Amino acid sequence: MSTPKELAHDWVNEHRQTLSAWHRTIWEFAEPAWREYRSAGWFVERLQRAGFSVEAGSGGMPTAFAAQWSNGPGATVAGYAEYDAVPGNCQAAATSRGPRPGLSEFAPGHTDPHSALGIGALAGILAAQHAMQRSGVTGTLRFFGEPAEKVQGSKLVHGLRGYYDGIDAMVSFHPFYMLPLCNTTRWDTHCGAYCSRIYSFMCDEPETWSAAAHDSPIAAAHSAARAPGANVALFTMYSLTKSTMESMLAHSGGWSLNEAILTAGQATADNLPAQLAQITYAWRAPEVRMANAVLEVLDRNAEHAAAVAHCRLVKRWVSRTRPGVANHVLARLAYDNLVAVGAPHYDAAAVALAQEIQRNLGLTPMGCPFLPACEQLVDPQVAEATLREQMPAWQTHWTSDDYVEMSWYAPTVRLYIARPMLAVPAGYAGYPAWVSNALGGLAPCIDPTILVAGKTIAGTLLDLLTRPETLAAARAEFARRTAGERFIAPLLPRDFAPPIDYRWPEYISTARGPDWWIPAAHELESGRSSVQGA
Numbered sequence: 001m002s003t004p005k006e007l008a009h010d011w012v013n014e015h016r017q018t019l020s021a022w023h024r025t026i027w028e029f030a031e032p033a034w035r036e037y038r039s040a041g042w043f044v045e046r047l048q049r050a051g052f053s054v055e056a057g058s059g060g061m062p063t064a065f066a067a068q069w070s071n072g073p074g075a076t077v078a079g080y081a082e083y084d085a086v087p088g089n090c091q092a093a094a095t096s097r098g099p100r101p102g103l104s105e106f107a108p109g110h111t112d113p114h115s116a117l118g119i120g121a122l123a124g125i126l127a128a129q130h131a132m133q134r135s136g137v138t139g140t141l142r143f144f145g146e147p148a149e150k151v152q153g154s155k156l157v158h159g160l161r162g163y164y165d166g167i168d169a170m171v172s173f174h175p176f177y178m179l180p181l182c183n184t185t186r187w188d189t190h191c192g193a194y195c196s197r198i199y200s201f202m203c204d205e206p207e208t209w210s211a212a213a214h215d216s217p218i219a220a221a222h223s224a225a226r227a228p229g230a231n232v233a234l235f236t237m238y239s240l241t242k243s244t245m246e247s248m249l250a251h252s253g254g255w256s257l258n259e260a261i262l263t264a265g266q267a268t269a270d271n272l273p274a275q276l277a278q279i280t281y282a283w284r285a286p287e288v289r290m291a292n293a294v295l296e297v298l299d300r301n302a303e304h305a306a307a308v309a310h311c312r313l314v315k316r317w318v319s320r321t322r323p324g325v326a327n328h329v330l331a332r333l334a335y336d337n338l339v340a341v342g343a344p345h346y347d348a349a350a351v352a353l354a355q356e357i358q359r360n361l362g363l364t365p366m367g368c369p370f371l372p373a374c375e376q377l378v379d380p381q382v383a384e385a386t387l388r389e390q391m392p393a394w395q396t397h398w399t400s401d402d403y404v405e406m407s408w409y410a411p412t413v414r415l416y417i418a419r420p421m422l423a424v425p426a427g428y429a430g431y432p433a434w435v436s437n438a439l440g441g442l443a444p445c446i447d448p449t450i451l452v453a454g455k456t457i458a459g460t461l462l463d464l465l466t467r468p469e470t471l472a473a474a475r476a477e478f479a480r481r482t483a484g485e486r487f488i489a490p491l492l493p494r495d496f497a498p499p500i501d502y503r504w505p506e507y508i509s510t511a512r513g514p515d516w517w518i519p520a521a522h523e524l525e526s527g528r529s530s531v532q533g534a
Contacts, residue, residue: 004466007131008458009341012123012451019123019450020443022046027093027115027441028100030085032108033148034498035506036063039083040145043118047143050126058144059157061498065145066163071132074139075168075471077464078410079125079457081118082149086111087505089433090516093441095356097434104520108505111433113440114149116175116419120450124171124457131462139465142167151282152194152319152402153498160494164409169330169464169474171457172403172412175419175440175449180386182373183343185331186414187384190324191404192397193291196282198262198318198502199302201233201311206273209310229273233309234261237279240301248297253395255285257294262503263518273310278503280318284400287323288488316499320491323397324404325481329474330413330460331380337459343375344418344448353442354422357435363425374418408482408490411474413460417453420445 012019029039040063044056047067058066089109090099099105110116125143132139144163146154158164176182209227238259249255262278281298285291299315306313346354355365378386391398406412420439422431439445464471508517 002462002466004131004135004137004462005459007134008127008462009455011127011130012454012458015123016447016451019119019454020447022122023115023119023446023450024093024441024443026083026118027110027113029083030090030100030108030110031083031507032087032505033084033150033153034063034500034504036083036147039063039118040065040147043081043083043122043145046122050129052143058163059154059161059498061147061154061157061500063145063147064154064158066158067143068140069129070140072138075465075468076140076142076166077461078142078144078164078167078170079121079173079461080144080146081121082114082146083118084114084148084150085109086150089437091434091437091441094438095353096360097432104516105525106518106520107507107516109437110440111437112175113419113437113446116440116446116449116453117173120175120417120453121173121457123450123454124173124461127454127458128461131458132465137462137465141461148498149402151196152321152400155402155405156319156321156490156492157496157498159405159409160490160492160496164406167410168471170406170410170412171334171415171460172406173415173417173453173457174401175453176416177371177374177419177421179373180378180383181416182378182418183338183376184378184383184416185335185338185380186326186416187328187331187380188326189384189387189391189396189398190326190407190414191399191401192284192286192323193288194282194284194319194321194400194402195291195295196280196318196320197295197298198278198280198316198499199237200276200278200314200316201230201306201309202314203227203229203233203273203275203309203311206310226271227273228309229275230277230309230311231274233305233311234277234279236308237301237305240305241281241298244297244301248294249285249290252392253286253290254391254398255283255290255294257281257283282318286395286397288491316502317492317496318499319402321400321402321405322408322488322491324414325407325412325478327407327411327413327474327477327481329470329477330411333463333470333474334413334415334456334460335380337463338415338417338452338456339377340459341452341455343377344452345375346370346420346448347444350420350442350444350448353445354420354439357422357438361431363428366423366425369422371421371423374421408488411478415453415456415460417449417456419449
């Protein structure tokens with residue numbers, strides 16, 4: 001191992017307790033997409049303390065940032081943090097189900113967990129900085145704060161605004177467990193196209209729906225016929241889309257479509273047409289042409305729904321990304337660094353916690369409770385071959401993540417380090433979601449992911465800074481893969497404005513104190529529900 005790498009690995013080992021505490025801070029913040037105010041502020045302050053120059057609110061996104069530190073001339077390499085959580089997944093760092101103290105279970109929690117993603121990546125960048133300072137390695141480190149990954153929101157904006165220009169190579173890390181992509185790097189089959197769009201229905205002129213009631217001189221009489229309104233438009237589109245899904249695309253290629261209804265409009269029941277209703281659709285597809293086919297049907301459904309309900313329609317993009325670009329040189333380089341570090345390992349404390357979870361679920365604790373693959377390395381070409389066994393030959397991309405936008409600006413490697421997951425006993429249907437969420441907050445279980453990621457990322461960055469021939473090969477491969485007919489231009493305009501002004505879920509402060517934006521009644525929480533109004 002080179003001296004710079006030894007310095008970087010030693011830094012991670014010496015700061016393992018600090019990194020664990022940092023992770024728990026972000027994990028407890030658990031702020032959702034576009035509203036990660038405390039999380040982003042924490043990263044900005046930490047990077048500034050380390051000597052980085054930091055632009056907070058980069059790209060016009062309040063919870064994004066762009067940081068840079070240089071040790072002289074040389075290559076520019078980059079990494080990034082994510083830190084958004086998922087509403088409805090609030091879970092304590094405990095071995096039984098229950099929200100974090102003082103919160104509703106409907107508040108957010110880290111499911112992937114992005115808390116470990118952000119701290120693992122930060123560990124890598126700070127360890128590389130330390131090694132550069134001590135060993136005299138020159139070059140520039142850039143580190144980005146990327147909010148709203150769950151709606152694939154920020155990376156396309158940073159790219160469009162030029163923040164990735166001038167970067168020689170990027171490292172994209174994610175905690176993972178979906179076999180065979182566990183403790184490996186992606187080879188050929190990278191993430192595909194992703195689209196997300198908000199459809200807003202406005203009933204601006206309900207009085208023009210029809211003539212007033214014949215028996216009343218008041219056009220707004222409660223007994224008069226009224227315009228169907230925005231709610232009707234929303235649910236008409238919802239029903240139309242469910243009915244037309246089979247007509248969007250053939251059932252192949254692993255494409256998917258999901259929807260979420262945004263809270264908007266009036267929240268009281270009265271004999272008035274709803275003025276505003278909003279629904280967002282998100283869809284994944286291996287290719288842009290497939291994503292466009294889904295878009296065509298969705299837009300048509302929205303237009304018809306608006307017309308039927310006497311509403312005006314406004315469409316707003318949330319995200320629209322291109323399929324990812326592979327880079328074998330970087331994939332092999334990062335994996336070699338992972339081999340030098342080794343897979344995560346769970347000690348006796350982690351095993352005891354996992355067994356206690358199994359016991360609390362009424363299961364017989366397993367001697368080795370963790371999924372074996374979490375502690376095993378998988379060569380990227382072996383993982384690729386296994387993945388391809390499940391896919392048609394024509395399919396070039398699978399699932400989605402917005403790191404793909406980075407891969408069109410510079411050579412990018414997608415690194416996966418296992419997050420802790422439990423082995424499923426024979427005959428057991430599967431663990432409830434709270435289990436994986438809790439494991440992401442229990443230090444003995446999640447810390448190995450962070451430590452392995454930090455060392456692997458640092459080693460990869462240092463190799464790129466000290467091996468110009470490897471970096472040149474990665475850039476040459478990038479040029480080949482994005483040249484000519486292979487190039488796909490950005491799918492949104494350069495001045496695209498992220499929809500930060502929409503009604504995204506968030507924490508709020510009221511006279512009641514800090515709270516989740518939708519207070520939960522006591523009887524709605526799990527295990528305390530009862531039938532009301534009988």
